Amino acid sequence: MSSHTSKCEIAATPGGPHSSQWSGPDLVLGSALVVVLASLFLPWFAAADMGAVAAAGAAGQTHGGSTVSGVAAHGYMWIVCALVIVALAVLVGRDSFGRLPGNLPSAGQMLVGATALALLVTLFGLLMKPTVWVPFGYGWSFGGVIAVVGTTVSTAAALESCRSAEPAEQSIGAAKADGLTSH
Numbered sequence: 129m130s131s132h133t134s135k136c137e138i139a140a141t142p143g144g145p146h147s148s149q150w151s152g153p154d155l156v157l158g159s160a161l162v163v164v165l166a167s168l169f170l171p172w173f174a175a176a177d178m179g180a181v182a183a184a185g186a187a188g189q190t191h192g193g194s195t196v197s198g199v200a201a202h203g204y205m206w207i208v209c210a211l212v213i214v215a216l217a218v219l220v221g222r223d224s225f226g227r228l229p230g231n232l233p234s235a236g237q238m239l240v241g242a243t244a245l246a247l248l249v250t251l252f253g254l255l256m257k258p259t260v261w262v263p264f265g266y267g268w269s270f271g272g273v274i275a276v277v278g279t280t281v282s283t284a285a286a287l288e289s290c291r292s293a294e295p296a297e298q299s300i301g302a303a304k305a306d307g308l309t310s311h
Contacts, residue, residue, distance in 0.1 A: 170271030
């Protein structure tokens with residue numbers, strides 16, 4: 129073991145202004161994103177064979193027919209899964225984005241973009257019923273509705289989080305500018 133330190137070593141820095149606690153919109157956003165992620169695997173569409181439903185009812189069972197989840201019905205729903213994971217990663221690591229080199233969008237812009245795109249793809253996926261032939265067709269089930277509500281809430285929370293972070297970012301930018309001009 130050598131006492132030599134690496135040139136690439138990153139010094140531990142104290143947390144930024146958002147690292148001590150998440151605000152209300154951040155908690156709502158994180159919770160809604162987790163709900164959306166889970167709802168992708170719930171039943172989005174249900175096909176019920178009326179004979180099977182009648183037979184199940186006569187036998188004392190409460191179900192009959194088949195259901196299809198969002199990702200099973202539409203392969204492009206994996207895009208929503210990826211967007212939700214990206215949004216969660218940005219939400220958790222958002223304080224680090226200011227320190228990355230380059231001209232990246234802000235964490236708030238990434239959150240709004242990811243959640244809004246997830247909302248659009250989710251709405252499209254819910255409206256486009258599967259094309260598999262079943263005698264009575266497919267109807268909607270609860271998973272798709274939960275996904276649409278979750279993506280709508282997450283988009284609204286991302287917008288609110290971005291809006292509430294703007295004054296803090298402007299005051300930090302003004303303080304940095306004052307520090308540069310006062311020397």
